[in-house]
Amino acid sequence: MKGRTIILDHLGDVEAAALMVDGHLDDLLVDTPDAPRVGTIYRAIADRPVKGQGGMFLKSPDGSAFLRQIKGLAPGQPILVQVTGFAEEGKAIPVTSKLLFKSRYAIITPEAPGLNISRAIRDEPERDRLLEIAHEAMDGAEYGLILRSCCSGADGEAITEDIEAMLNLAHAVLSDTSTDMETLAEGDGPHVLAWRDWVEPAEIVTNEGGFEEHGVLDALDGLMEDMAPLSGGASMYIEPTRALVAVDVNTGSDVSLAAGIKANMACARALPRALRLRGLGGQIVLDLAPMPKKDRRPFETALRAAFRTDDVETALVGWTPLGHYELQRKRARAPLTEVLA
Template identity: 65%
Template sequence: MKGRQIILDQVNDREAAALMVDGKLSDFLIDGDAPRPGTIYRAVADRPIKGQGGMFLQTPDGSAFLRQVKGLSPGQTLLVQVTGYAEDGKAIPVTARVLFKSRFAIVTPEAPGLNVSRSIRDEDTRDTLKGIAHDVMRENGMGLILRSSCATAEPEQIAEDIAAMQDLAEAILADAEGAAEMLLEGDGPHLVAWREWTDPAEVVTHEAGFEDLGVLDALDELQFSKVALGAGAYMFVEPTRALVAVDVNTGSDTSPAATLRANLAAAKDLPRQCRIRGIGGQITLDLAPMAKKDRRAFETAIRTALRADGVETVMAGWTPLGHFELQRKRERLPVAALLS
């Protein structure tokens, strides 16, 4: 099926959302049991970690870890926000710089000022958006970021979104004193889909939408580590406890350009595989053997693919053994475990 479809449904009684682009699964979100990213706690400082500049905090959902702590003593309360999912057996990762994020606006309590997404380049549009923001924002010291989705939105929608996030921020910040408590739960898959998948798409909400539009078939493929790359090439995407190993092979293609072609195909598809599989953390790519002169082309290809991906990923670079390493933020839960 051509075009974009956003399908909101459930899998194993878990809320889930799928983005299909031209009949292929492009993104997938599923709810888990861990605290959702974006959740805001009133936390209590517990104990510092000497030498690491961090501190463990008490929350209603267990221990959390806050990096780069200054001037914080055990017993103090503070507001923190979940930034991602913890590895097994580790504390919930949090930040003290809370954000209030919606489809069109992000309110930044500790970063005053008005910013418009750089992807909106038309000066008249930027001026119009700034005018809407100045009309809605109050003198409360908070900052505002207007997202790229504002470019095609109605002024009333943008104004309502700014006002709602501002009201929410003021209410949460006014409730900073007291025992450890969850003050705001992070958005579930359906709300995240509405917030982040803003390009025009058909939205499907009827029962059995996943089955009717091929999502369940695509999810079945995630039970296997082998991914076809075309022209006989393939890669294996295999999570381990320490890292995610990606092995790229040319397969039946023995032409002189086979290795570079396979590696470029892997670079293009890897971000999608990470999204739909819920992959994060350290990723090591064992690429098909290629000349060092071709490395720049590979780096350009994977950088371009990651730029369109949206999940924070650091290109760590080449190892002495010729592997290529990435560090990806853990914004998703591993999907395979939630589907079984």
Template identity: 70%
Template sequence: MKGSQIILDHLGGREAAALMVDGKLEDFLIAGEAPRPGTIYRAIADRPVKGQGGMFLKTPDGPVFLRQVKGLAPGQPLLVQVTGYAEDGKAIPVTQKVLFKSRYAIVTPDAPGRNISRSIKDDDIRDMLLGLVHEVLDDDEDMGLILRSSCATGEAGEIAEDIDTMVSLARQVISDGEGPAELLVEGDAPHEEAWREWTDQAEVVTQEGCFESHGVLDALEELKTVHVPLDGGGSMFIEPTRALVAVDVNTGADTSPAAGLKANMATARALPRQLRLRGLGGQITLDLAPMPKKDRRVFESALRAAFRADHIDTTLVGWTPLGHYELQRKRARLPLKILLS
């Protein structure tokens, strides 16, 4: 089926959302038990961790871990925001750089400024957006605002309402920094996150059971296997371990001199989507198909371009002495295999 569809349903009693593009599952969100990224707490400083430059904090949902805590004393209250999911046996990661993110705007309380997405080129639209900003924020207010690329196609009234809602929420939370540990803002659930992040024009499907009728369940079934066929006849195997995610690339039946490069280039194009759908992050090691060292630069360029289009932060670390390629990816989601088990 051509075009994009946002499909909202439940799976195993969990709220979930799927983005289908031309009949192919492009993204998938499902609720878990852990606090979601974006959750904001008033936390209480507990105990520092020597040698790591961090501190454990107390929250109503258990301990969280904050890095770079110079000048923070035990017992001190502070506002923190969940940045991702924790590895097994570790505390939830948080930051003091609290953001308030919605479909059209990002409010940055600790970073003053008025910014509009560079992807919006039309001067008339930019002038209109600046006018909306001045209506909501005073020029001397110590609070920043970023207008997202979705503003290019949004209606002025909706954008103004969205900005006002986010700014009001930010003011309320920032003024509530004193007191015992408390949950102040919950991170977005899958349906709300889908509305916030999937802003391209799409048909929205909400009927009960639409995952089955629109092919989502079949696509999820394919993600349960570690084997991923690649364009050109090659394949890769994506296998999470406790320490890292191992990706093994094979050329298949192709024995030509260029087979290794072809399989590795296909891996570069397919990998961001596979990691995103499977909810995998942390350390990722690629055991690539054999190719001449002179082709490494071409592979790196393709990999960089592929991850540039992916919204989950990923650092391309580089080559190891054994010829593997390493990545470091933010744990923005829980592993799909755990949520579907």
């Protein structure tokens, strides 16, 4: 099946959204009823500093949170923070004090005043149109605004409504003068996130049973396996441990001199999608197929290009003395194995 299809459905009682591209599962969002959603905003209470880690533990309505900030904070002080990712079992919720109010077209940035248009929009008349919309909608507001790339060609009234909705939410959160620990705004669920972030033209399926009808459930069965097939008969095994995610690349039945570089290049192209669908982050170590050192640079170039289009922040760290390649990836989603357990 060619084209893009967005399916909004449920896995049991849990809300979920899937993006199919040319008949293959390209992205998956699953709600986490037992964990706070990314984007949730708390009024938390500073608890105790951890100077060795350069941060502060906070008390939040959903348990202990960790903020990488100490300066200006004292135990017992209330502070507004936003959830940035998912915590491993037994660890604190990662949060930031730099709040963002994000929707499909607009991002309100309270700590960064000014009106900004996505650099992906290069057409000057279109940038002028969007800047005019931004000036009218913000109307002297003290917060900053970023208009996202999907604003290009979008209806001006829809953009204005989006800006105003985020402005109202930001004002409601930031003007609350209470000092009690509280959840001030819930993060977006999978269906809203799909509308917000999957902005390219697509068929939308909302009927119950859409996952089964469009092959999402079959794809999920494959994701529960450690082995992920690669082109040319190669494969990679993706095995999360408590400390890191190990990825082992195998050449399969190919015994040619170029088998190693071909398998590794296939891994580079497939890895962002494989990690994204499985919800894996943290430290990632690639045990690549044997290849000459002269082929390392092309591999890194391919890996960098593949992650450039991935939404989850990933740092390409480099080679270890043993010849492994390391990455550090933000824990932006809960591991699929935990969500479907």
